[in-house]
Amino acid sequence: MVERLGAWVPSLRPLASRGIVVKTDTARGGRRAYYTMPDREGVGRALAELEARAGGRP
Numbered sequence: 538m539v540e541r542l543g544a545w546v547p548s549l550r551p552l553a554s555r556g557i558v559v560k561t562d563t564a565r566g567g568r569r570a571y572y573t574m575p576d577r578e579g580v581g582r583a584l585a586e587l588e589a590r591a592g593g594r595p
């Protein structure tokens with residue numbers, strides 16, 4: 538997918554180390570990883586709070 542988009546996609550490992558996402562599976566010989574976000578509402582609230590602190594800037 539990265540090749541098709543021509544864009545760099547950051548690693549999710551730092552988010553996984555903080556418990557924001559959880560690695561659920563790997564496929565294709567370990568070259569792809571699948572993640573879930575166990576607390577989507579909490580992440581949404583945190584992002585809204587950060588946006589409010591930034592004055593609504595993206």
